[in-house]
Amino acid sequence: MHQVKDPIYGEFEIAPVLRELIESAPVQRLKGIHQGGASYLVNPKWNVTRYDHSIGVMVLIQKLGGSVEEQIAGLLHDVSHTAFSHVIDFVFENKEENYHEKIYEQVVLNSQIPEILSKHNYDYKDILLDDAQWTLLEQPAPELCADRVDYTLRDMLTYGQITSGEVEKFLADLTVIDGKMYLQSIEIAEWFTETYYKEVIGFFLDPLNIYGYDTLAKTLKLALIRDYIHTDDFLSKDEELMHKLRTAADNGQDLDIQALLNQLDPNVCVSEATEEERECKDYDIHLKKKVRLIDPSVLQDNKTLVQASVLSEKIRQLGKTAKQKATKGTYIKVHK
Template sequence: MHLIDRVYGEVTIDDPDVVALIACPTFQRLQGIKQAGPSAFAFPFKKVTRLEHSLGVYLLLRRLGADRREQVAGLLHDISHTAFSHAVDFIVSSAEQDHHEGLKPEFLERPDLVAALKTLGFKPAEFYDDSIYPLLERPLPWLCADRLDYFFRDGLACGAATPESVARFLAHLTVIDRTIVFTNAEVAREATAAYALMNREWWASPTEAYIYNEFADALREGLRIGLIQKDDLLSDDASVMAILESSTNPLISEKLDRIVRFRPERLEGYSPRVIPKVRWLDPPVQVVGSYQKLSELS
């Protein structure tokens, strides 16, 4: 399997059992789910899909020397994302805004994934909990493959990073004691600043809060009137959007129009019901024989 990846360039996946897992319909569903959720309708340049990101996490884990099981965990870490990614978290809110995590067993136990994982020598239950894979997943503000890959992809899409800066970040990553660290403090500072910019201007910005809350209102109304069923959210963005756009409900039409034709002046005096999750980095940096958090370095 050959592909040109926006972060890692020209790459080959030559493990036939991994390629077979990628080809599963349950995995391919992620091609229809934008990482940016409903924000992609307001900003069409936000084209990153959950499939692209999942492949990227796999590639980064492989680059960092993770074992085969953790690489597969990287492929599957977003398998249960509902349509429009985190949009559902603005209806069923939690501190971590990770509703999809609770759905993971349901997706992993689908027959196509069960069969593909069996060929790989794994069982679905090995991938229920990403926290057992320290290169794949770490809590904020640590580095992990998931966090780094979505930062690189979103950063490139939104202009907060350049191909040159991403290449520099990648060149200064290593693993010490199962922990991803930067090998250079200045590069770590540059990455931290770019990540903060992404959080401030995009992920947790007033604009994103507006778009996600307005879209949540449309979804909530669709569920209330029976236009949308909960199982519909297990499909993809286009399927759910087609249902919403078919409605004559004035509230749904108004909310969708405010997103698709977003204008900055709509933010004046706007008070979101749910605040987007805030993200930040305090990455570990390599020191002699070990590492220290960037904030602890003089």
């Protein structure tokens, strides 16, 4: 058996098939894919990778008693994410933000993943093409699942929004019923709901993050139009694709690309436009992201599952505010 150590969940022994998949090129590529898309270009501290997240999802599933097959699905669930993650959805104006899901089977088939799985007596079609069977890994919003839980805990812990002690209390409160994860305490449900909105509203819609997404998406769109990059290039790593953009800008080859790249600067000053500025259309960027809401079920008296919002006014208000914010989008002022 091989051991992996995760900064959130601890040390785990994993099956040989998982070790071989981790060492494979498709999973190793994820070390070069930042989970926050363009965010690391405008704030180097925003540096969590898809690899970090994929390992985390895998071991969280194991921690909760999930099968090796579900751990495989968890490890590989993001393997088709392109360079700069969800930025590609803004390049192609894909409002569902699911481009990586559309190309998932193609990416898997064009890799050594089916061969590795077959070597260990698994069929990729049985494991990777139907997420609905893996109820720890994925659940429809607003419920909890390993994917949703891990990216929230990982980002917010890494970026100093929550503490290790709080994470430990949350993990201790999780329970599994019929292969799905639930909470047992309404106080913990309130804590996670608040933390989740720090992630999908506070971080995803942070003015600097929105600025980075918008600027990089414009750069990539222009580079595609001018034939400096092609769709297949998105299946490389962030810095490999960035190198192609920088090459187009070098020596004044393309001044427009160069100007856009120069704007991806950690020292840029941006702020959210005021209501008055929005009404006067005195803003530089307006960007909406997919609406993401959470309302986890809580186990009451060890027998009944109740939606957290039924038990908590705080959760109702958090959800209402988050929906309004996400639906409206973020308006950004860039200060020259």
